[in-house]
Amino acid sequence: MTEPEPLQRLQKVLAAAGLGSRRACEELIAAGRVTVDGRKAQLGDRADPRVSVVYVDGLRVVTDDRMVHLALNKPRGVLSAMSDDRGRRTLAQYVPGDVTRLFHVGRLDADSEGLLLLTNDGDLAHRLMHPSYEVAKTYLAQVPGPVPPAVGRRLRDGVQLEDGPAAVDRFRVVSTDRDRALVEVVLHEGRNRIVRRMLAEVGHPVERLIRTRIGPVALGDLRPGVTRPLGREELGGLYRAVEAGAR
Structure with missing residues (x-):
């Protein structure tokens, strides 16, 4: 049985988490800006950085130094998997060698790129x-153009796919150039190849897709x-997003 970690002074826990x-x-x-396990913290409080739930200014702070949270720009042609019995390129080659058992959030098919x-x-991975x-989740898709306004209305109203209806949260044409267009799609669905299937359904099959x-x-400008x-604000924002969705 694993022995519990000794409690540490809260200011030490916060400093180790990058709060200054x-x-x-x-x-x-x-100043009353910190809560630990649901109650407002006071000077002299102690916490276990591996199990205590800490918030600063309403944002969750990850204090467990065992936790790993990374952003990856997945290149085209890479499987969203850690291994493949057919020898295809996987995410494993982009993971630091001392990190094991990582979950990937937001599967992308091999032909798609991005975050x-x-x-x-x-x-956290399950909730996300x-x-x-x-x-x-936001995507940029290169599709055949032009893209008339009716396409956006159809996608927002919802289209029928083989596994049920699907709708986007937001849609806009970013740019258009002769017979091609760049469109932005925002949705919270996570079904397999959902963006590709929805755009194909409205007559604009995807030529390139980047999340x-x-x-x-x-x-951002993260290279393939x-x-x-992830930064502290990003992590806090992710926790806030899943907490809001749970209500």
């Missing part, structure tokens, strides 16, 4: 992947095949 110096963290606590989240936080939590955002986490740790 211990003195600055003491000031956060004194994936990688984490060993199984509960479950449609009932309504975490929005640019999952909830508060943006792809590169990972980066």
